[in-house]
Amino acid sequence: MEAVIGLFVMLLGVSHSVETYCDGRQDGAQCYGPLGGTVVLQLMTKASERHKYQWFNKNTLILEGRRNIVLSNQLENRSSFTASDGTFRINKLSRTDGGEYRLISFDSHGTQSENRALQLTIQAPVSSVLLVPECLSLGEMKVSCSSEGAESPQYSWTLDDHALTHSELLSGNTDTNSITLKQHVSGKLVCSVKNKVSSVSTEVKISTCGVETYCDGRQDGAQCYGPLGGTVVLQLMTKASAAHKYQLLNKNTVILEGRRNNILSNKLENRSSFTASDGTFRINKLNRTDGGEYRLIIFDSDGTQSENRALQLTIQAPVSSVLLVPECLSLGEMKVSCSSEGAESPQYSWTLDDHALTHSELLSGNTDTNSITLKQHVSGKLVCSVKNKVSSVSTEVKISTCGVETYCDGRQDGAQCYGPLGGTVVLQLMTKASATHKYQLLNKNTVILEGRMNIVLSNKLENRSSFTASNGTFRINKLSRTDGGEYRLITFDSEGTQSEKRALQLSIQAPVSSVLLVPECLSLGEMKVSCSSEGAESPQYSWTLDDHALTHSELLSGNTDTNSITLKQHVSGKLVCSVKNKVSSVSTEVKISTCGFIFIDCTPPNGTHISQWVFAANNTLCIEPTTAPTTITATPAVVGIAVVCSQKKKKKNKPKEEDDQELTYADVKIMQRPGRQMQQRAGPEVEYGEVMFSERPRQSVRPAEDECVYAKVRKGR
Numbered sequence: 001m002e003a004v005i006g007l008f009v010m011l012l013g014v015s016h017s018v019e020t021y022c023d024g025r026q027d028g029a030q031c032y033g034p035l036g037g038t039v040v041l042q043l044m045t046k047a048s049e050r051h052k053y054q055w056f057n058k059n060t061l062i063l064e065g066r067r068n069i070v071l072s073n074q075l076e077n078r079s080s081f082t083a084s085d086g087t088f089r090i091n092k093l094s095r096t097d098g099g100e101y102r103l104i105s106f107d108s109h110g111t112q113s114e115n116r117a118l119q120l121t122i123q124a125p126v127s128s129v130l131l132v133p134e135c136l137s138l139g140e141m142k143v144s145c146s147s148e149g150a151e152s153p154q155y156s157w158t159l160d161d162h163a164l165t166h167s168e169l170l171s172g173n174t175d176t177n178s179i180t181l182k183q184h185v186s187g188k189l190v191c192s193v194k195n196k197v198s199s200v201s202t203e204v205k206i207s208t209c210g211v212e213t214y215c216d217g218r219q220d221g222a223q224c225y226g227p228l229g230g231t232v233v234l235q236l237m238t239k240a241s242a243a244h245k246y247q248l249l250n251k252n253t254v255i256l257e258g259r260r261n262n263i264l265s266n267k268l269e270n271r272s273s274f275t276a277s278d279g280t281f282r283i284n285k286l287n288r289t290d291g292g293e294y295r296l297i298i299f300d301s302d303g304t305q306s307e308n309r310a311l312q313l314t315i316q317a318p319v320s321s322v323l324l325v326p327e328c329l330s331l332g333e334m335k336v337s338c339s340s341e342g343a344e345s346p347q348y349s350w351t352l353d354d355h356a357l358t359h360s361e362l363l364s365g366n367t368d369t370n371s372i373t374l375k376q377h378v379s380g381k382l383v384c385s386v387k388n389k390v391s392s393v394s395t396e397v398k399i400s401t402c403g404v405e406t407y408c409d410g411r412q413d414g415a416q417c418y419g420p421l422g423g424t425v426v427l428q429l430m431t432k433a434s435a436t437h438k439y440q441l442l443n444k445n446t447v448i449l450e451g452r453m454n455i456v457l458s459n460k461l462e463n464r465s466s467f468t469a470s471n472g473t474f475r476i477n478k479l480s481r482t483d484g485g486e487y488r489l490i491t492f493d494s495e496g497t498q499s500e501k502r503a504l505q506l507s508i509q510a511p512v513s514s515v516l517l518v519p520e521c522l523s524l525g526e527m528k529v530s531c532s533s534e535g536a537e538s539p540q541y542s543w544t545l546d547d548h549a550l551t552h553s554e555l556l557s558g559n560t561d562t563n564s565i566t567l568k569q570h571v572s573g574k575l576v577c578s579v580k581n582k583v584s585s586v587s588t589e590v591k592i593s594t595c596g597f598i599f600i601d602c603t604p605p606n607g608t609h610i611s612q613w614v615f616a617a618n619n620t621l622c623i624e625p626t627t628a629p630t631t632i633t634a635t636p637a638v639v640g641i642a643v644v645c646s647q648k649k650k651k652k653n654k655p656k657e658e659d660d661q662e663l664t665y666a667d668v669k670i671m672q673r674p675g676r677q678m679q680q681r682a683g684p685e686v687e688y689g690e691v692m693f694s695e696r697p698r699q700s701v702r703p704a705e706d707e708c709v710y711a712k713v714r715k716g717r
Contacts, residue, residue, distance in 0.1 A: 018125045018198050024101070027116035032196035033093045034125040036585075041118070043103055044086035052106040055088065058099050063088065068431060076409055082471050084432060091407065092585060095547075098122040125198035126150035130323070131191050133206055140170055141181045141206060145191035152195045153177075160187040181206075211318045213390050217294070220309035225389035226286045227318045234311065236296050237279035245299040248281065251292050256281065291315040318391030319343035324384050326399055329534075333363050334374045334399065338384035345388045346370075353380040374399075376422055376478060404511040404584045410487070413502035418582035419479045420511040427504065429489050430472035438492040441474065444485050449474060484508040511584030512536035517577050519590060525569040525597025525613045526556050531577035531588070532563065538581045539563075546573040569597045569613050 019038040022031030025045070033039030044050060048067045055063035062074040068083040078091045090097060098120050105114040127149040134142045147153045157164055157174045170180040177191075186207040193200050212231040215224030218238070226232030237243060241260045248256035255267040261276040272283045283290060291313050298307040319340050327335045340346045350357050350367045363373040370384075378399070385394040405424040408417030411431070419425030430436055434453050441449035448460040454469040464477045476483060484506050491500040512533045520528045533539045543550050543560045556566040563577075572594050578587040601611045602622035610621055 020197050022118070022120075024103075024118040029118040031118055031120045033090070033097065033120055033122050034197035035093055035095070035122050037093055037125065037197070038089060038091045039093060039120065041088045041090070041101070041120070042086060043088050044105075046086050047081075047083035050105050051108045052110075054104045054106075056102045056104070057097075078407070080407060080409070080428065084470060093122055095122050121196070123195055123197045124149050124151045126153060126193050126195060126200040129191060129193050129200045129202040131189075131202040131204045133189075133204060141185065142178065143181065143189065143191075143204070143206075144178045145193065145202065146177065147193040147200070150193060150195055150198070153193050154195065156192045156194075158190045158192075159185070161190075211391050215311070215313075217296070217309075217311035222311040224311055224313045226283070226290065226313055226315050227390035228286055228288070228315050230286055230318065230390070231282060231284045232286060232313065234281045234283070234294070234313070235279060236281050237298075239279050240274075240276035243298045244301045245303075247297045249295045249297070250290075286315055288315055314389070316388055316390045317342050317344045319346060319386050319388065319393040322384060322386050322393045322395040324382070324395045324397045326382075326397060329373070333376055334378065335371065336374065336382065336384075336397075336399075337371045338386065338395065339370065340386040340393070343386060343388055343391070346386045347388065349385045349387075351383045351385075352378070354383075406583050408504070408506075410489070410502075410504040415504040417504050417506045419476070419483065419506055419508050420583035421479055421481070421508050423479055423511060423583070424475060424477045425479060425506065427474045427476070427487070427506075428472060429474050430491075432472050433467075433469035436491045437494045438496075440490045442488045442490070443483075479508055481508050507582070509581055509583045510537045512539060512579045512581065512586040515577060515579050515586045515588040517575070517588045517590045519575075519592055521595035522566070525595045525615070527567045527569075527571065527592060527595055528564065529567065529575060529577075529590075529592070530564045531579065533579040533586070536579060536581055536584070539579050540581060542578045542580075544576045544578075545571070547576075567592075569599070570594060 018034035018036075019040065020032055020034055021040045021042070022029065023042045024031060025042055031039065031041060043055065044053070047053070047065060050067065052066050053064070054061055060074070061072075063081055064071045064073075065081065065083070070081055070083070073079060073081065075090060079089060081088050100117050100119055102115065102117045104112060107113045126147050129148070130146045132144045132146070134144070145155060145157075147155075155175055155177050157179060159168060164174050164179070164181075168182060168185045170182045173179075177193075181189075187205070188203060189206050190201055190203045193202075211227040211229075212233065213225055213227055214233045214235070215222065215226075216235045217224060218235055224232065224234060236248065237246070240246070240258060243260065245259050246257070247254050253267070254265070256272075256274060257264045257266075258274065258276070263274055263276070266272060266274065268283060271285050272281065274281050293310055293312055295308065295310045297305060300306045319342065322341070323339045325337045325339070327337070329335055338348060338350075340348075348368055348370050350372060352361060357367050357372070357374075361375055361378045363375045366372075370386075374382075380399065381396060382399050383394055383396045385392065387393070404420035404422075405426065406418055406420055407426045407428070408415060409428045410417060411428055417425065417427060429441065430439070433439070433451060436453065438452050439450070440447050446460070447458075449465075449467055450457045450459075451467065451469070456467050456469070459465060459467065461476060465475060467474050486503055486505055488501065488503045490498060493499045516532045516534070518530045518532070520530070522528055531541060531543075533541075541561055541563050543565060545554060550560050550565070550567075554568060554571045556568045559565075563579075572592055574589055575592050576587055576589045578585065580586075596616050597613045598616045598619065599613050600619070600622040603609045604622065614621060
């Protein structure tokens with residue numbers, strides 16, 4: 001059984017950086033560099049023609065030189081200038097690298113001979129492209145092309161290597177990310193996504209909409225499979241003309257009945273057909289209820305049952321698409337995951353360059369699982385195939401060996417260099433080899449490289465290294481721990497006399513392979529965010545929120561150079577954790593929102609001031625009542641309590657035994673209109689009246705300072 005839609009994803013290799021080139025030899029040149037990647041700027045034809053030159057970025061001097069000699073380079077940890085061809089290479093580009101660059105040249109008299117500018121724009125490259133076909137109700141096919149990460153993407157489409165035509169395209173332009181194809185269209189469909197710094201293409205082999213399976217049901221007990229939403233063709237007999245009368249039952253219900261080539265009834269005629277000439281029954285738009293036992297009963301001309309046999313039909317969701325995701329691990333191995341969307345009971349298989357994977361290529365995982373790990377040296381065309389009983393889809397990715405690359409200028413004695421474990425280091429040993437009569441590079445007192453001018457005489461690491469005489473760089477690939485240590489360069493003049501001897505120290509460090517960002521809401525609405533970096537040695541952390549450094553008003557605890565921070569309750573936005581060490585840098589971003597807490601500040605009727613963070617969904621504090629007032633029917637009589645409090649007050653001019661009573665509260669009577677209903681309010685309407693007190697004999701027991709007298713107030717009807 002063959003799938004109708006097969007997906008083949010074509011990526012541009014697995015790479016940790018994108019490189020662009022720009023000729024900046026004309027004033028006002030517009031250049032583009034890939035975020036996180038490399039740009040090569042052509043500043044001049046060759047530096048030897050210029051007596052002196054200065055290279056500025058936003059009025060800051062970053063490069064200065066005289067002919068072939070570089071006097072200073074402010075970006076030397078991630079850039080290099082090649083005097084022989086006048087190119088300036090900047091690695092690990094960030095947003096701050098964008099802007100105006102200006103080159104000023106001087107002649108031998110110190111007079112300015114040239115002043116020109118170029119504009120560098122930093123743009124996020126296209127990292128991957130996903131192509132998703134979708135069958136519509138009338139058999140058309142909508143295809144969406146999504147590009148991850150790209151800024152200002154431009155789309156283009158081809159079918160079988162030609163531009164789409166009006167006869168093939170139902171709707172959508174070929175410069176958009178979504179098109180709809182007419183019902184008859186099939187072939188190799190390619191979506192290409194590009195911007196100023198990168199280009200990625202994805203390919204899918206499409207056929208007309210609908211997955212179809214075939215099953216020979218001429219043997220009793222046949223096991224058949226049909227694709228959910230698709231079509232199954234059941235072979236019931238060789239030809240109907242040989243059967244006097246026949247009935248097809250599904251779960252004891254006759255759904256098809258006929259005599260020889262004549263169909264008497266078909267309960268599924270709106271989505272099925274029976275072909276008498278070859279005895280096949282086709283059911284379209286299969287659903288779950290179509291599954292179960294089907295039974296064919298055949299009668300001879302006497303009405304006697306001559307045959308009774310069954311088949312079992314199982315409905316299964318087909319594989320609709322497959323995604324292949326490669327991931328470099330800390331030691332240079334590559335883990336590749338294959339995910340199949342929608343498929344029931346998927347089975348996986350893998351090939352590399354059209355052959356089955358071998359033990360020498362496979363580090364872990366079986367080739368019948370959805371995840372494998374490849375050894376460090378493996379590269380080529382990797383294919384994951386996913387199938388079940390009703391469909392089969394394959395996805396392809398071109399992989400290269402995992403590798404992070406670093407550069408180190410070793411032209412000064414005692415240079416400290418760093419190389420990524422499993423990756424590549426480029427050591428700048430000299431400006432150019434042609435100026436050196438003879439040279440030797442030693443590692444731990446063993447000569448690993450020897451040459452004369454532009455000729456390499458020997459290279460002990462030739463299976464994984466190369467020396468470029470024109471710019472004096474030595475490149476070592478697939479770095480291991482044993483590559484670390486002291487390297488010493490010894491040069492000799494034409495008479496064989498040692499002219500120079502200098503050393504550099506190379507440290508091997510595991511790069512950051514991946515970063516995981518995990519936000520966690522705490523009990524009072526704060527958010528703790530942890531940033532974990534897999535494999536990295538000596539990682540350094542930094543954080544930003546919406547592209548700015550975190551402030552004290554946003555940060556509750558933790559420093560921004562640690563792997564865990566706690567944010568205050570109100571903080572939301574795009575949070576980025578960047579992890580770097582001497583050989584690599586990886587950033588991960590997550591969009592965070594508040595944990596659902598709100599700050600309340602109020603004083604309710606009970607007089608208790610409330611000022612705190614509370615979970616909004618469960619909050620019952622500081623909320624104004626919104627319910628309608630309750631209607632109460634007045635009772636025939638109302639009983640109220642009046643509280644009359646007196647305060648003992650001493651008068652200076654009276655005898656000690658004579659004290660006056662001072663009226664503090666008056667009689668309280670509840671007012672009500674007869675025969676009416678009244679609404680419950682915050683407090684009843686009251687009427688105040690005077691209460692008179694007469695003197696009374698002194699009590700032998702001294703009363704309290706304040707006394708309250710209670711009295712009932714009755715109001716009749």
